[in-house]
Amino acid sequence: MTESTKTLCPYCGVGCGLEVLPPAQPGKATNRDSQGNPIWQVRGDRTHPSSKGMVCVKGATISESLEKDRLKYPMMRDTLDEPFLQVSWDEALERVVQQIQTVRFTQGPEAICMYGSGQFQTEDYYLAQKLLKGCLGTNNFDANSRLCMSSAVAGYIQSFGSDGPPCCYEDLDLTDCAFLIGTNTAECHPIIFNRLAKHHKKNRHVKMIVVDPRRTPTAEKADLHLAIKPGTDIDLLNGIAHLLMRWGKFDSIFIDECTQNFPDYAEIIEHYPPELVARNCGISVNELEKAARYWGESKRVLSLWSMGVNQSSEGTAKVRTLINLHLMTGNIGKPGAGPFSLTGQPNAMGGREAGGLAHILPGYRVVKNPQHRAEVEQLWGLEPGKISPTPGLDAWSMITGLETGEVSFLWIAATNPAVSMPDIERTKAALRKSPFTVYQDAYYPTETAAYAHVLLPAAQWSEKTGTMTNSERVVNLCPSFRFPPGEARADWEIFAEVGRRLGFTEQFNFADSAAVHAEFTQLTRGRPCDMTGLNYERLKQEGPIQWPCPEGEQEREKQTAKRLYTDFQFNTPDGRARFAAFHSKGLAEPADENYPFVLTTGRLYGHWHTLTRTGRIEKINKMHPHPFLEIHPRDAKTLGIKDDNWVEVRSRRGKCQFRAKVTKAISPGTVFVPMHWGALWADNAEANALTHPQSCPESLQPELKACAVQLTLVTAQSNITEVQSTPTPVGVS
Numbered sequence: 001m002t003e004s005t006k007t008l009c010p011y012c013g014v015g016c017g018l019e020v021l022p023p024a025q026p027g028k029a030t031n032r033d034s035q036g037n038p039i040w041q042v043r044g045d046r047t048h049p050s051s052k053g054m055v056c057v058k059g060a061t062i063s064e065s066l067e068k069d070r071l072k073y074p075m076m077r078d079t080l081d082e083p084f085l086q087v088s089w090d091e092a093l094e095r096v097v098q099q100i101q102t103v104r105f106t107q108g109p110e111a112i113c114m115y116g117s118g119q120f121q122t123e124d125y126y127l128a129q130k131l132l133k134g135c136l137g138t139n140n141f142d143a144n145s146r147l148c149m150s151s152a153v154a155g156y157i158q159s160f161g162s163d164g165p166p167c168c169y170e171d172l173d174l175t176d177c178a179f180l181i182g183t184n185t186a187e188c189h190p191i192i193f194n195r196l197a198k199h200h201k202k203n204r205h206v207k208m209i210v211v212d213p214r215r216t217p218t219a220e221k222a223d224l225h226l227a228i229k230p231g232t233d234i235d236l237l238n239g240i241a242h243l244l245m246r247w248g249k250f251d252s253i254f255i256d257e258c259t260q261n262f263p264d265y266a267e268i269i270e271h272y273p274p275e276l277v278a279r280n281c282g283i284s285v286n287e288l289e290k291a292a293r294y295w296g297e298s299k300r301v302l303s304l305w306s307m308g309v310n311q312s313s314e315g316t317a318k319v320r321t322l323i324n325l326h327l328m329t330g331n332i333g334k335p336g337a338g339p340f341s342l343t344g345q346p347n348a349m350g351g352r353e354a355g356g357l358a359h360i361l362p363g364y365r366v367v368k369n370p371q372h373r374a375e376v377e378q379l380w381g382l383e384p385g386k387i388s389p390t391p392g393l394d395a396w397s398m399i400t401g402l403e404t405g406e407v408s409f410l411w412i413a414a415t416n417p418a419v420s421m422p423d424i425e426r427t428k429a430a431l432r433k434s435p436f437t438v439y440q441d442a443y444y445p446t447e448t449a450a451y452a453h454v455l456l457p458a459a460q461w462s463e464k465t466g467t468m469t470n471s472e473r474v475v476n477l478c479p480s481f482r483f484p485p486g487e488a489r490a491d492w493e494i495f496a497e498v499g500r501r502l503g504f505t506e507q508f509n510f511a512d513s514a515a516v517h518a519e520f521t522q523l524t525r526g527r528p529c530d531m532t533g534l535n536y537e538r539l540k541q542e543g544p545i546q547w548p549c550p551e552g553e554q555e556r557e558k559q560t561a562k563r564l565y566t567d568f569q570f571n572t573p574d575g576r577a578r579f580a581a582f583h584s585k586g587l588a589e590p591a592d593e594n595y596p597f598v599l600t601t602g603r604l605y606g607h608w609h610t611l612t613r614t615g616r617i618e619k620i621n622k623m624h625p626h627p628f629l630e631i632h633p634r635d636a637k638t639l640g641i642k643d644d645n646w647v648e649v650r651s652r653r654g655k656c657q658f659r660a661k662v663t664k665a666i667s668p669g670t671v672f673v674p675m676h677w678g679a680l681w682a683d684n685a686e687a688n689a690l691t692h693p694q695s696c697p698e699s700l701q702p703e704l705k706a707c708a709v710q711l712t713l714v715t716a717q718s719n720i721t722e723v724q725s726t727p728t729p730v731g732v733s
Contacts, residue, residue, distance in 0.1 A: 005481040006045050006543070008468050009059040010119065010461035011608050013343025014191050015470020016055050017048020017544070020063070020462070020481060034618050039063045040462075040482070049544055050169055050474050056190040057606050061620060062461075065613040071444035071457040072486025080432065084455060089487060092454055093494075096411075097501045099436045100136070103409045109138035113398045113407050116143040116356060117414035118345025121466025121478065123516040124491035125347070125354035127508070128413075129362060131495050132392075133355070134380045135504045139367050139392030140407075142358045144415045145348040146395040150699040151310035152341035153352060155319025158698070159327075159578050161571030162528040163352055163364055166332060166564035167302065167340040168472040168546070172196045174336030177298035179291075181211040181233065181322065182308020182705075186218040187605040189306070189342050192471075196304075197221055207294040211236065212308065213600060214630070214672055215665040224290055227667050228281040230598045230706045231587035233309060237321045238584070239277030240292045241269040241328060249296030251330030258568045259327050261579040268581040280584070282667070300336030301329065306344065307602070311705040313588035316698035320580040327577050333565040342471055349469035353529050354520060358392035362520060363527040367391050379523055381506060394700040395421070396693050402430040413440040413491060414458065418447035419610040419678035422702045423653050424688040440494060443612050447678040457488040464490035466513050467539070473562070474546045475531065477539035492516055525551070528564075528571055588694040588703050591669065595651065595708035597635070601675040601687045602705075611676050627685045629658035630672040631711070636662045639711055646714035649673070651707050654689035657714060671709065 009016040023031045023038035031041045040063035046053035074092035075084035103111050114132055116125065120143075132141045156163045172178075172195045185193040200206050200221070210222035211233070219225040228236055244250055245266065255262050278285045295301055303326065309318045323339045331337040343349050355362040365372035373387040393401055399421065401407035410431075421427040431437065431451035439452035442460035449455060463484040469475050484490075492513060499508035510516050514536040524531045524547075532551035539545065546562050569575045591598050603609075606620040614620045629647050641647055645660045649671070658673055666672050675687040690709060695702045 005479055006047075007462070007478045007481070008346065008470070008476040009055065010062065010346050011058045012189055013345055013348055013471040014051065014189050015346065015468065015472075015474060015476060016051035016059055016191050017045030017476070018055065018059055018062075019043050019045045033064050037067065040066070047543065050470055050472060051191050054191045054194060057620065057623070058608055058614060061617045062613070064617045064619075066462060066482070067485065068616040069443050069445070070485045070488070071441055071455060072488060073457055074487070075455040077453060080451065080453075089489075092456060093497060093501060096438055096454060096498060099409055100498075100502065104136070107408055109136045110140065111406065111408040112136060112138055113140040113393055113401070113409065114411040114413065115395060115398060115415065115417060116141060116351070118143060118145050118148065118348035118351055119414040120347060120351060120356070120491060121464070121468055121513075122347060122350035122354050122520065123466040123513045124495070125351045125356045126362060126520040127492045127495040127499070127516060129355045130380060130507060131499050133361065133387055134376070134382055135499060135502065135507055137386055137388055139358050139388050139390065140398070141356065141392060142395045142398065143351055143356050144395070144417070144420060145345065145351055146357060146701060147311070147420060147704060148307065148344040149310060149341065149348050149352075150357060150701045151312065151315030151319050151696055152305075153357070154316040154696075154699040155323060156341070158316065158580065159320050159323045160565070161573075164473065164528055164564060165341050165471060167338040168563055169195065171302050171336050171338065171340070171563075173199050175199070175300050175302035176205065176336065177207045177209070177294050177301045179209045179211075179295065179301060179303040180218060180222075181303065181305050182310070183304055183306035183342055184212065184214070184216040184218050184602060185304060185306070185342065186216065186221070188603050190605065192342065193218060207298065209291050209294055213667045213670045224287065224294065226281070226283050226287055226291060228283055229667070230600055230670060231590065232281040232584065233312075233318045234314065234321050234582055234584035235272065235277050235280045236288070237318075237325060238269045238272040239274060239281070239288055240295060241325055242272045242277070243274060243289060243292035244296050244325075244328060245269060247292075247296060250328045254330035254568070255328065258570075258576055259579055260574070260576045261581070264581040265324055265579040268583065271583070295325065295329065300334065301326070301331040302337055303339050304342055306342045308705055310699075310701055311703060312701070313694050313696055313703040314582070314585050315696040315701050317580070317582040317696075321582055324579055327579055333563060333568055335563070338563065340471075346470070347468040349471065349473065350467065353469060353524065353531075358394050361387070362523040364529050365527070376523060379519070396695065396700070396702060399427050399430045402434050408435045410434050410436070411438040411440070412448060412452075414442075416446050416448050416610040416612055416678070418451060419686065419688065420675075422688055422691040422693040422704055424686050425654050440491065442488065445680060446612055447610070447680055456494060457486060458494070459484035459488045459490045463488065464513070466490075466492070467517055469547075472546065474544045475534055475539065476544045477536060587706050589692055589706070589708045591708045595710050596669075597709050597711060598670045598706055599649065599651070599690055599709040600670060600672050600706050601691065602672065604674050604676065607674070607676045609676065610678050611681050615681055624674075627658055627674055627677045627682055627687075628661045630661050630663055630666040632666050632668045632670075633662050633664060634668050635671075636660065639713060641711070641713050648712040648714050649690060649709050650712070651690040651692075651709045653692060655684075656686060656689055657684050671711065
């Protein structure tokens, strides 16, 4: 094989197109990594409508991780103290099925849980929902998207009547004012930011506002950087609205004809005068007024946000308060404008479409809606009432369920909660208590593998065919172009085989992933995310296509961008968008006398999540060799801390040690650490050993972004953290 394969980058939600070529090409030297191993060549796909040939370092180096430390065969053990033994697929699946049946008939299906991932392809997500929510009758499927995008989902649903980002990437080229809040886009979504920065540089009238307590690479490009105190987002947004109202910079016609609840909102923002807001946020009145002026004087305002907004105990309120500004000024449903949530994972969007959270069903349906349940039951061939009307356990509730004994069977797939969950020592203790845990992943070891009884080897990107949806609702076909190592299988195939062994042969009679996709799209018919006009053959022929794309729609140019709500009709019963009035509550755990600093966490440009892939890539490890603590010079001087000193960071839940990076890029009183390093990669450097699980009451998304800490200079050499160059395996026999 010498021809190239066009596919999608499997990292963030930007959804960049990649073109992949085999290691050996005619007339050229074989492409190899630094150890001399042949690796696939990767370059940006210039024909892809979302990325136009651009690719970041993660996508460019993805092939270097494909063969390293792979889980190739099923393994089992009876207790966590024993080594794993390699077994056949038949042995492993029989044990999984027996355990499911035992729990079903002794405790009921509500004691069974699955924790999935935005790394799934849509076909994987869909069959997991069919297995748990349909055939087993429990809604206890949640995904790491709960930690990532669930506040955005809740905000969109409550404001517009449906999930789904209303914008598209073309808006980056058309906006007059980009308002970035809680997102370090330059590092976390670099291809999007490059496109925006190019537009900003080319057009002098275009303004860029960045709201972040750190002066990130994103903030360095801004016309205005608002380094607000963590937890004051709603103060800021209401303060901007107050000024827009005072200055008459609002769209009264749009408000009157297309929205509800504006009077309640107008009453709330009266309580946010500039002087009070500036004091609460830690910025000047002039900076606040400049932000409001940029917004109010721009015809097209595009807001972008990510984890800094979502990962909050008031995450949904923040999202809705940001959307309020768009509704107030009519900045939605038109080119260059709208509230644009930047998805964290490559297929978190596909997961939302397929029902991949504990409270939703495929096709943007909700568990609590009896008509929605009936529609899904009918297509799945289930008796009426089979799907439970009760939302399942969210991610953190699965952890507490292990603590109480409510959960007896936990199936984890394509994610690493022993690093990514909040209050990680408590999480690990709960995982140790699990009576039976299945861990399904492409890599071994990972931190979570240490808590499993059964390991199932999963095929990953490049080894299975399926679809993924990026942040602008573009559906991409990701074809397989290499064989899985050992006996690894696609996630959807594993779920289907378990379903058949449980007796649901009719529900899981799929010849291939194309058949799974065809059934899934039928559940989108007539829904906001209608994809009945899509199939594998069309995606192969035409390339990536944006939804909505109902059956019978005429072929269109791939470059055509679709926005939602261009007719100003929203997915609410009366077609009107909803304002929401919120006062700021601040952080769930603010700094105090004993814990005087606010810790915030985040990602680095080269690394991804918990290092499962990027930690195995030499170039990226050289870029980011170890974790660190950013601290402002004023705070460092007070504590006697200098660059590269070791600092102990302690919260009410745990402690870590990091090398200090003294920098004015972080605001006084706030410190920053990256969240990537787990116990396999560095000693005593897990950021989530410090964070707490308090969550947004609407989205149930934990406040991973901020907690209160104290700092101590470490002097004893014996206490210094050691960074691992390669992970140490859990015992295997």
